[in-house]
Amino acid sequence: MAGMTRPLLNRRLAPFGTTIFAEMSALAARTGAINLGQGFPDTDGPEEIREAAVRALRDGRGNQYPPGPGVPELRTAVAEHQLKRYGLAFDPDTEVLVTAGATEAIAASLLALLEPGDEVIALEPYYDSYAACIAMAGGTRVPVTLRPQEGPVGGAAEGRYVLDLDELRAAVTDRTRLILLNTPHNPTGTVLSRAELTAIAELAVERDLLVVTDEVYEHLVFDEAAHIPIASLPGMRERTVTIGSAGKTYSFTGWKVGWITATPELTGAVRSVKQYLTYVSSGPFQYAVAEALRLPDSYYDALRADLRAKRDLLSGGLARAGFAVYRPAGTYFVTTDIRPLGETDGFAFCRSLPERAGVVAIPNAVFYDHREEGAPFVRFAFCKRTSVLEEAVSRLRGL
Numbered sequence: 001m002a003g004m005t006r007p008l009l010n011r012r013l014a015p016f017g018t019t020i021f022a023e024m025s026a027l028a029a030r031t032g033a034i035n036l037g038q039g040f041p042d043t044d045g046p047e048e049i050r051e052a053a054v055r056a057l058r059d060g061r062g063n064q065y066p067p068g069p070g071v072p073e074l075r076t077a078v079a080e081h082q083l084k085r086y087g088l089a090f091d092p093d094t095e096v097l098v099t100a101g102a103t104e105a106i107a108a109s110l111l112a113l114l115e116p117g118d119e120v121i122a123l124e125p126y127y128d129s130y131a132a133c134i135a136m137a138g139g140t141r142v143p144v145t146l147r148p149q150e151g152p153v154g155g156a157a158e159g160r161y162v163l164d165l166d167e168l169r170a171a172v173t174d175r176t177r178l179i180l181l182n183t184p185h186n187p188t189g190t191v192l193s194r195a196e197l198t199a200i201a202e203l204a205v206e207r208d209l210l211v212v213t214d215e216v217y218e219h220l221v222f223d224e225a226a227h228i229p230i231a232s233l234p235g236m237r238e239r240t241v242t243i244g245s246a247g248k249t250y251s252f253t254g255w256k257v258g259w260i261t262a263t264p265e266l267t268g269a270v271r272s273v274k275q276y277l278t279y280v281s282s283g284p285f286q287y288a289v290a291e292a293l294r295l296p297d298s299y300y301d302a303l304r305a306d307l308r309a310k311r312d313l314l315s316g317g318l319a320r321a322g323f324a325v326y327r328p329a330g331t332y333f334v335t336t337d338i339r340p341l342g343e344t345d346g347f348a349f350c351r352s353l354p355e356r357a358g359v360v361a362i363p364n365a366v367f368y369d370h371r372e373e374g375a376p377f378v379r380f381a382f383c384k385r386t387s388v389l390e391e392a393v394s395r396l397r398g399l
């Protein structure tokens with residue numbers, strides 16, 4: 001048949017054929033293993049927010065195409081949230097855009113802001129959609145690697161992944177268009193510090209770069225860590241697209257309600273692409289998320305306390321099982337090093353773990369261009385019920 005000798009999937013996307021998550025989730029289903037691979041909660045978010053979605057559906061709000069930029073109630077709630085939490089003022093009409101999850105916000109931002117051949121600096125290990133979206137836009141990704149600070153210091157679970165600022169500076173060329181950030185960072189759990197963000201901001205201003213920052217874990221920070229939006233630093237508001245999402249914060253990952261906040265010019269550029277991707281999405285859920293964004297501080301405090309306890313439960317269990325553990329300051333993932341177990345290949349380890357211990361995890365190497373840098377690291381998700389984590393910990397003890 002004509003055309004069939006050529007591969008069907010285009011060259012830009014061919015390297016991203018199937019995700020590790022599909023393989024590992026299938027493995028979990030086949031073996032009955034506990035799936036700590038994919039990062040979604042196993043319980044739903046607040047009942048009153050679920051009810052708000054039901055109400056919107058019944059009242060006929062959002063059942064037909066909502067406005068392209070998102071329903072006004074949600075855009076206003078997003079603007080209020082940015083102002084209340086970070087002192088960042090955005091006009092809900094011109095500086096907020098609702099998207100089909102953070103995933104679409106990432107895709108639309110990169111497709112809007114990149115010309116073919118532009119370079120994008122991304123923190124490695126990176127969220128898997130970044131590489132695919134940079135490729136779709138015809139851009140070139142330039143990874144800057146986060147590395148564990150001198151092993152897990154001060155005991156089993158203290159180390160932190162850090163950004164090498166010299167390496168970041170050296171990565172900028174005349175072709176660099178933007179820096180793609182993610183803080184709190186999946187999969188390492190690092191929360192970029194004010195010093196790190198200030199250095200990135202100074203570089204962006206000096207070299208006239210845009211910043212797209214994925215802050216979907218903004219509320220999932222623990223202990224003394226604080227999330228700082230880079231848009232709040234001097235010179236950054238006018239060059240930053242900030243991405244948020246309801247999925248992780250409110251435990252409704254299936255609703256796919258995300259947003260960007262940025263200047264009218266940047267928002268307009270991203271909207272130009274977004275209108276031809278999904279046009280609009282998640283009508284009734286947008287009204288429910290508007291209510292979620294106004295939940296009292298006690299909601300966020302309880303969410304953090306719950307996840308912090310789960311982090312400690314899983315981290316402690318992994319350390320006792322022999323892993324070196326990098327205690328995350330944010331997100332609901334914990335990255336481990338398998339070398340103390342006498343292992344070096346995270347892929348092989350994760351493929352054998354369901355048989356050996358009845359648990360599924362993700363090899364961090366999939367989040368690297370420099371696969372060898374990520375080879376011994378393995379990620380576990382702790383956004384699961386306590387009983388599930390306890391069972392996983394007890395199974396891992398047999399390793």
Ligand SMILES: *Cc1c(COP(=O)(O)O)cnc(C)c1O
Nearest residue numbers: 101102103127186216245247258
């Ligand atoms: C889960 C996740 C997303 C996707 O968010 P959605 O709102 O579900 O599209 C984006 N970025 C990171 C780092 C994530 O972990």
